[in-house]
Amino acid sequence: EDQVTQSPEALRLQEGESSSLNCSYTVSGLRGLFWYRQDPGKGPEFLFTLYSAGEEKEKERLKATLTKKESFLHITAPKPEDSATYLCAVQAAHSGAGSYQLTFGKGTKLSVIP
Amino acid sequence: SQTIHQWPATLVQPVGSPLSLECTVEGTSNPNLYWYRQAAGRGLQLLFYSVGIGQISSEVPQNLSASRPQDRQFILSSKKLLLSDSGFYLCAWSEGFTEAFFGQGTRLTVV
Numbered sequence: 001e002d003q004v005t006q007s008p009e010a011l012r013l014q015e016g017e018s019s020s021l022n023c024s025y026t027v028s029g030l031r032g033l034f035w036y037r038q039d040p041g042k043g044p045e046f047l048f049t050l051y052s053a054g055e056e057k058e059k060e061r062l063k064a065t066l067t068k069k070e071s072f073l074h075i076t077a078p079k080p081e082d083s084a085t086y087l088c089a090v091q092a093a094h095s096g097a098g099s100y101q102l103t104f105g106k107g108t109k110l111s112v113i114p
Numbered sequence: 115s116q117t118i119h120q121w122p123a124t125l126v127q128p129v130g131s132p133l134s135l136e137c138t139v140e141g142t143s144n145p146n147l148y149w150y151r152q153a154a155g156r157g158l159q160l161l162f163y164s165v166g167i168g169q170i171s172s173e174v175p176q177n178l179s180a181s182r183p184q185d186r187q188f189i190l191s192s193k194k195l196l197l198s199d200s201g202f203y204l205c206a207w208s209e210g211f212t213e214a215f216f217g218q219g220t221r222l223t224v225v
Binding site for chain 1 (some may be wrong): 146157164219
């Protein structure tokens with residue numbers, strides 16, 4: 001069974017204080033790992049897709065990296081508007097029913113204090 | 115560009131009443147369509163997905179059903195709601211095995 005564990009559950013940062021969020025996964029062959037941002041009461045907003053170990057993607061203050069067992073979302077000099085819940089999901093490279101399924105972690109709630 | 119519309123945004127329904135949530139996608143053809151549910155303290159759970167008109171796959175046994183009457187329309191239904199059906203329902207689309215893009219969600223409260 002595919003599993004995704006995100007840590008920490010919640011993180012409070014001062015504005016400008018850089019940090020990282022962790023996503024550990026167990027999957028029978030990784031097709032892709034996805035990061036999303038979710039604001040309260042809204043649907044998740046797509047951020048990045050990573051396909052293979054060693055891959056990195058960047059967008060503004062966010063940088064996502066991938067190893068064979070985990071992914072990190074690095075946040076550099078965060079601002080209050082970066083406050084949100086960040087979700088990680090994996091898609092397994094197996095065939096048949098459920099092959100399109102994304103398995104999500106429970107998320108990390110990030111609060112950036114001015 | 116592609117857009118996804120999901121409505122209503124919030125819904126309060128009594129136990130035993132029917133349910134119909136609708137989702138439409140614009141700007142793409144033959145998308146994969148998904149219904150997810152997000153419960154407090156839990157990750158998103160895939161309920162149904164569809165790779166084409168009339169093709170529905172269910173991931174978990176439940177009180178809900180889904181239909182895809184048109185290429186870019188996905189409907190989530192129930193004949194009789196249970197208290198346990200309360201939650202945040204999200205529609206999403208993707209092009210094959212790629213990232214999924216989500217709608218803004220429907221907050222369903224069954225009372």
